[in-house]
Amino acid sequence: MSSSSSYSCREYLTVLATAAGTAMALGAAYELRDMASAAARSFLARLSPRRVVVIDETDGLSPNRLFDAARSYLSSSSSSVSATARRLRATRLEDSSSSGAGAGATVVTIDLGEQTTDSHDGVSYTWRLLVSPNPGANTNNPHTKSGHGGHGGHAPTKSLELTFHKKHTEKALSSYIPHIISAADEIRSKNRALKMHMVEYDAWAAVDLRHPSTFATLAMPAAHKRSIIADLDRFVTRRDHYAKTGRAWKRGYLLHGPPGTGKSSLVAAMANHLRFDVYDLELPAVSSNSDLRRLLVGVANRSILLIEDIDRSSSVVVNGGGALRNHRDAGAGDEDEDGGGGKVTLSGLLNFVDGLWSTTGEERIVVFTTNHKERLDPALLRPGRMDVHVHMGFCTPESFRVLAGNYHSVEDHDMFPEIERLLEEVPVTPAEVAEVLMRNDGADAAFRDLLEFIEGKRMEGGESKE
Numbered sequence: 001m002s003s004s005s006s007y008s009c010r011e012y013l014t015v016l017a018t019a020a021g022t023a024m025a026l027g028a029a030y031e032l033r034d035m036a037s038a039a040a041r042s043f044l045a046r047l048s049p050r051r052v053v054v055i056d057e058t059d060g061l062s063p064n065r066l067f068d069a070a071r072s073y074l075s076s077s078s079s080s081v082s083a084t085a086r087r088l089r090a091t092r093l094e095d096s097s098s099s100g101a102g103a104g105a106t107v108v109t110i111d112l113g114e115q116t117t118d119s120h121d122g123v124s125y126t127w128r129l130l131v132s133p134n135p136g137a138n139t140n141n142p143h144t145k146s147g148h149g150g151h152g153g154h155a156p157t158k159s160l161e162l163t164f165h166k167k168h169t170e171k172a173l174s175s176y177i178p179h180i181i182s183a184a185d186e187i188r189s190k191n192r193a194l195k196m197h198m199v200e201y202d203a204w205a206a207v208d209l210r211h212p213s214t215f216a217t218l219a220m221p222a223a224h225k226r227s228i229i230a231d232l233d234r235f236v237t238r239r240d241h242y243a244k245t246g247r248a249w250k251r252g253y254l255l256h257g258p259p260g261t262g263k264s265s266l267v268a269a270m271a272n273h274l275r276f277d278v279y280d281l282e283l284p285a286v287s288s289n290s291d292l293r294r295l296l297v298g299v300a301n302r303s304i305l306l307i308e309d310i311d312r313s314s315s316v317v318v319n320g321g322g323a324l325r326n327h328r329d330a331g332a333g334d335e336d337e338d339g340g341g342g343k344v345t346l347s348g349l350l351n352f353v354d355g356l357w358s359t360t361g362e363e364r365i366v367v368f369t370t371n372h373k374e375r376l377d378p379a380l381l382r383p384g385r386m387d388v389h390v391h392m393g394f395c396t397p398e399s400f401r402v403l404a405g406n407y408h409s410v411e412d413h414d415m416f417p418e419i420e421r422l423l424e425e426v427p428v429t430p431a432e433v434a435e436v437l438m439r440n441d442g443a444d445a446a447f448r449d450l451l452e453f454i455e456g457k458r459m460e461g462g463e464s465k466e
């Protein structure tokens with residue numbers, strides 16, 4: 001028994017020793033094989049006409065921004081990812097803000113191990129999403145894996161491989177990668193919720209800008225809309241032009257017209273179109289140049305600075321003794337005639353904005369609104385100050401049809417000819433029309449109510465449409 005057991009033991013040890021020897025031999029063989037395959041890879045890489053750029057998810061401890069940018073880019077329609085990848089991964093974005101254009105949108109991107117192609121500037125690129133185990137991970141111990149241990153430190157790392165012909169290396173690095181970064185910035189700006197910033201205790205305070213107005217819902221002549229959209233689109237693409245001429249990259253808009261004609265709605269439509277935040281600067285609330293400077297410095301890039309009712313600011317000046325003066329040549333640092341040194345002036349503000357923003361090279365839009373353009377100092381109206389003047393007028397038949405579509409999804413109706421005939425002669429603001437259309441549930445009742453409303457205004461008489 002004992003001899004058989006010692007034999008077994010010897011035999012067992014022999015087996016073990018043989019196994020260990022085999023393992024060592026195998027280990028050495030694997031090592032040799034790895035070395036050989038690395039050498040072969042590097043040899044093949046030298047022979048291959050393809051070049052590979054690896055973009056890891058993290059750069060040590062911090063996230064690699066280029067990886068994030070490339071993933072956003074590959075999820076967007078600007079790349080041809082969805083057309084070429086075999087297997088896609090789809091995610092529905094959280095519907096957290098109604099003002100975020102990407103809110104609730106479905107994002108599609110390539111799945112792990114998949115590859116897709118894209119082309120840019122005549123060059124074809126291949127992308128592959130790979131995952132590799134983290135070197136610090138003990139893959140046998142589930143508690144050290146991300147999601148179990150809670151630290152996530154040993155999660156597998158992802159990387160993107162970008163492959164292209166090596167003759168295009170220069171183009172890939174100096175043109176394609178910057179293109180990806182700027183496309184990703186654009187996607188991020190489209191997906192974020194817009195903000196409205198207002199002055200509170202001498203500092204900007206932000207709330208979500210949830211104004212639903214867009215150029216599609218705006219009641220104004222279609223030709224005017226088209227020219228404003230074209231102007232905005234041209235402006236945001238002209239960085240080089242402004243840089244060359246040494247001018248602040250800003251565009252001034254003056255929106256004028258009676259109350260309720262949609263000036264604020266147009267500002268919201270511009271913000272929604274450009275995905276710019278709005279900074280609502282109430283000039284009378286700003287008491288000194290130092291406050292103004294601080295506020296203007298705090299206006300972010302790619303935003304709209306809104307200064308409303310500037311005629312009211314001017315009339316304070318005309319009557320003397322207000323916080324604002326509207327002198328033609330006044331600078332922001334001028335002394336107030338009433339001895340309230342360092343008070344803000346409107347034209348001073350504009351000089352100030354030009355000087356302050358000419359060095360930043362980022363696009364900003366300044367919008368002034370007024371109900372009385374004729375009351376403004378002509379110095380404020382000259383080009384360069386306010387480049388585009390937009391008149392927001394009373395409701396026209398064309399504007400009425402937009403509102404009828406907005407509120408009742410109706411394109412035509414028996415009562416339209418009568419309503420439109422009346423609108424030609426009676427001054428009714430789009431806000432008044434919108435209010436009547438909104439208070440009625442059914443289209444028939446709404447249009448009847450509107451007819452009565454306009455008739456009533458005509459009977460009252462008052463100002464004519466001219």
Ligand SMILES: Nc1ncnc2c1ncn2[C@@H]1O[C@H](COP(=O)(O)OP(=O)(O)OP(=O)(O)O)[C@@H](O)[C@H]1O
Pocket residue numbers: 217218219220258259260261262263264265266371392430431432434
């Ligand atoms: N042109 C328009 N297109 C669509 N809706 C409009 C238009 N004008 C007015 N409205 C409706 O009337 C409401 C009030 O209009 P809005 O505040 O845009 O006018 P405003 O000209 O800025 O007035 P105010 O000079 O009094 O500030 C808007 O929220 C919108 O519902």
